[in-house]
Amino acid sequence: MILPLIIFSLCALLAVGGAVALILSREPIHSALALILVMVSLAVLYLLLGAPFVAAVQIIVYAGAIMVLFVFVIMLLNMEAEERTDFSKIAKFVGVPLGLVLIVWAAYWLAHSPAASAMGTGAAMEPSSTRELSKQLFRQYLFPFEATSILILIALLGALVMARKEE
Amino acid sequence: MGFITQHPVLVASVIKIAVLLFIVMTALAYLTWAERKIIAHIQSRWGPYFVGAHGLLQPLADGLKFLFKEDITPPVTDRLVYTLAPFLALSLALTAIALIPFGPPSVLIPVVGQQAWSITDINIGLLLVFAITAIGVYGVALAGWSSNSKYPLMGGLRSSAQMISYEVSLTMSVVGVVLLAGTLNFNEIIKGQSGYWFHFIPRWHVIPQVIGFLCYFTAAIAETNRVPFDLPEAETELVAGFHTEYSSFKFAMFFMAEYANMITVSCLATILFFGGWLSPFPDSWKWQIFLPGAGLVLLGIYCAYDTLTEMRGIARLQLAVVTLLALGGGLLCLYPPVAQVIQGPFWFTTKILVILFFYIWMRGTLPRFRYDQLMSFGWKLLLPVSLANLVVTAFVMIWPWLRHG
């Protein structure tokens, strides 16, 4: 069946393209859009991986909330296009090569590692039901869940405190 | 060709999408017409009258006008984003509709064996709809930012802020229903609402979840930037809000996006609170299957009378066409098999229409909020109430479990 392959390669291309665009574009807002593109295509990939809930959460929270926040801030500050970066020495001689090396080599290794081939495709499996996920989340991972809720609360307060105009 | 035969489901889906798109577009067009008419009558005016009988061709004319007007793009804009924004808005608005089941899943397309009344039927439909509406913010925000001018920016900021704020309570108010239904799948949710209390009160979620519904409806109005929450395009304050700089077809896209969103939220309301494509009447009332046909026939008769008495010249011709269409459709729908098939969509559309009417009615009557009022209302009243509703619902649901472990 050819369809998943098409979808995968399409989304993969979109994702990578988005990431590249994020790097290359000078307008912060364009970078943001590129990132959103990446996220959406990743969401589709999640669907392909049979994780619809995660896909939805990905879009709702990431694309729908976090990135909106980013765009919002960008609009608020209405910032100028960033000047072309003159590479700092370290960046030029270490950053670029190492980054590329990391990508290529990690990709190579992943593609060829026995573990990866051992994983196979997991094709046999039907999409994970949201019910099971929630059971997992609210039984086994209840404490981390609550902890994150506290974390969110604290983050909220922190943001409030910082954003407040000090008289 | 081989590809098509290999993937009949795909083909069927594409065809369905095309049909739905056509219908929705038309619906949007005539929604504008209806709005203008209704508001006009509320304000004891005639409303659109001259283009076609009862101004029935007005939307067409508007469409043409939008198409053929010059598309001005201000030079200082950010081109990419400026053009991206309206497409984003419209496409997202329409995508959401693709998830709506307009009829029972039992009705299948003969050859393919795929559901006839919905494009897809995935088990987290609700979440996906919310996801799409969540992204919907970008259309407005980006439009406001990219047109690089004061009023749009303000409008964009406002509306995105507003949408984000109300999205929270929108979601929260729905969770109660999700708890009752125990699923995120639209068809499941609707099926869950079948049956009756005392044999005649339908088991719609609106009855236990009335608070939820009120919250939902309010939040939905705000979400779609409609009166009384239409701050983003508050003419008196910021000209036309985020789409001030837009002209011709891009403007039209925003326009359609707004109405499409209206339809979407109405569909959601119908599904979640009013039993979707379920009939409000007990099944024992066998005659109800003839209601759609009868309704159309009555409409046709009225149109005929109108044609013969009121209309002159070209208008009479136009209305005659409408009459014939109505009568023909009505007779077709009276033919039992068709009537059976048509039941679900009929009830669904009827409910949607009622809700849309409410929308328009409100626009005709209510004044506009002030921005700070809007915000405080959203955060300080709506959200707490919907949260409380959620908590109470959850508690009621686990009550028996609490009572005897």
Add this chain to the structure above:
Amino acid sequence: MSVIPVSWYLVLSAILFGLGVVAFVFKRNVITIFMSIELMLNAVNLAFVAFARAHNQLDGLVFVFFVIVVAAAEAAVGLAIVIMLAQHRQSLSVERENLLKF
């Protein structure tokens, strides 16, 4: 459902992560740097989901969930900081932000 080897997803995630790193090193605007962090997180999430798929367990998905939540918190605070930064000094370029030196 899918015939794609899981390792492909991992490769994709590795690539995305690498790009995120590169972005993190090159971009000068604080906000864009933030975004590149988000990009990296996304790459990791993809890997998580892929692994969950491979081992047929849901834990990976739960982790993704947590990652997203934490990212949200981080974004809230981080952007607040960014706004303060922008208010105090008129530029957001990290080149200007060399106070760490002192």
Add this chain to the structure above:
Amino acid sequence: MPILDHLWIILALPLAGAAINGLFGKRWPQSAVNSVAVGSVTLAFLAVAELVREFTLLAPDQIPYVGRYFTWMVAGPFKVDFSLQVDQLTVVMLLTVSFVGMLIHIYSTGYMAHEGGYYRFFSYLNLFMFFMLTLVMAANLIVMFVGWEGVGLCSYLLIGFWFLKKSAADAGKKAFITTRVGDFGFTVGVLLVFATFGSIDFSAIFKAVAANPISEVTLTTICILLFTGAIGKSAQLPLYVWLPDAMEGPTPVSALIHAATMVTAGVYMVARMNPLFSRAPIAMLVVAIVGAVTAFYSATIGLVQTDIKKVLAYSTVSQLGYMFLACGVGSYAAGIFHLMTHAFFKGLLFLAAGSVIHAMGGEQDMMKMGGLRSKIPITYWTMFIATLAIAGIPGFAGFFSKDEILEAAKSGPNANLILWVLGVAGAALTSFYMFRLVFLTFFGKPRYDEHHIHVHESPKNMTIPLVILAIFSIFGGWFAAPKLIGGIDYFEKFLAPVFSMYAPPMAEPAHVLAESTASPEMELLTALTGVPVIVAVLGLLVAWWLYIKSPETPKRWAQSLRGLYLLLLNKYYVDEIYAALFVRPLLWLSTNVLWHGVDEGVIDGVVNGSARVARASGGQLRRLQSGNTRSYASWVLIGAIGFSVLLIALYVKVVH
């Protein structure tokens, strides 16, 4: 058995008192501090009384009664429980310590009333009580050592109580360091005990030593070492020098710590370890000799001192000498007996002296006193009684105990006439200088300016303890009274189990020999029995003649025997000798080698060097901190890559 099951209560009470006063006392009024301090000690005394009641109910096989509380430390075979034990010896010590301690606490409330750091004083005092009781009740050498060091600490703190006065601070240091010399020996001794017997629990040690006799050399070494500790703590030759200086502390402290309790710890320890000592004759001989010599030696110094407290200090040293003499000649009971009576009358003497000083407004020189008899009658009478007691006038407490000691030295199991002679001579001198003290202080003409110093009797809370102690100084010794008329010594009988339980087979109790029938030299010995009394009276008369009859004679003698006089007055120049022998070399060593050499050269060198290295490397590394966030980021990146390379390399290695 409430107390017996909870021995720790006795310790907890004073400790709590110390803690409370130390922590909160600063803010509190004196009354509150008093009630806490005195209250805690009084309660402790009552607890001890109750303990004694319960103790009498115990069956003989239950004694010594050991209470284990928790395992304190475990290192391989070396295991120390925090455990307390009670036997007859402990009981005696407990009674003495807690009783005298209580009285002195009460006395102090009057004596220290006008001093600064009131709360501090009492908190120290309570702490001392805690440590002293720990020392006494300890069931193993380590816990005992804790108490041992603890009392040392408290004595240091209390001697240096007026730490603004340099002499006081120095005296404190001196005491601490000098005793430390002894404690070193003691520590080594303890370790050696563990090495030898594999345990530090008293009962275990004693059983072991009783079961299988071990080499006499080891035993002797152990005993000598332990005895070194005793020498330090109980101020014997040659480490007595700290005690006279310790008089810089407040008088109650001198009474409690440097007369009644702490300084007797050494004696107690020797008595406690009697099974070991009894098996090491040489060590015993050493103990005896040291004791006797000290007794005589310090008595001679006492002859010419004019500072009232100094006189008492030297007499304390010599009395302690008597106790060691007793232990040395194998009559531990006599030693402990003298310890108890001494606690009474010497405590009384110090307190009375304190009262005198109080009355004289801080004057300590006897030459500036005189004629106080009528002005402070209570003090006078009590002090006089105490003097009679210490001088060994028949009927008073000191008589019985000292008599027993000399008796043992004369005809005990390992009797030795030379020691006896020394002892008797010491007794004579003792009675002389004590009466000299009394006469100079209370009789004759006032030698002070009566217009400036208004002598007044001390308040009740000072005089009452005096009276009580006086009573005990009289009757405290009458346990032994029946012995004179051929009866038995109840005190000795009470203590007998402790000293006979693990005693070596050949040693019988002293009185058996004493009663052994008449051979010629036995005749002689029995004839000599009365001698101590005679010399005591003699001393009295000489003192009377010299200081009341013809007060100018002493000066003449001092002129004629100038050399001897100065020698005594300057305490045989021991301090100077020590200074020359130890202090200056030590100072030189520590100044030139340790300070300028090791400290400045090595340690500071290392510190500064490392600092220099750090600064240099920092100067280089500073370039890394460009303040440019992205460079930091790239460093992080490099680290991450390196790490992941490592991981994957390892992984691959594992897989293939």
